[in-house]
Amino acid sequence: MTDEQLSTEIRDANLTYLMLAQNMIRKDKVEALFRLGISEESANLVAALSAAQILKISSGNMLLCNFRVSDDIVWNLLTNHTPSKVDNNATTKLHASILMAGRYAEAM
Secondary structure: HHHHHHHHHHHHHHHHHHHHHHHHHHHHHHHHHHOOOOOHHHHHHHHOHHHHHHHHHOOOOOOOOOOOOOOHHHHHHOOOOOOOOOHHHHHHHHHHHHHHHHHHHHHH
């Protein structure tokens, strides 16, 4: 992948992320705060953006969204690669969600 292709992919991801975030916030702000892992102030700003502002912000070469999964425990649960593998995939994903939700609460 060339640098130009990478920049294009980042711009596309930013545009998609901002549009999705804005729709989520406008539909159900409380759920959006939790799912996006952003503050209420950030949510208010994103909700108020015009289409032109979204296009301008998304055109940068820095990725706006980030991974909420920042440790091996959650990655292993999500990918189901834990040493003591649980047979029930739904239980493993639920455990990962609980850990991520707890980390979001700690950050707030």
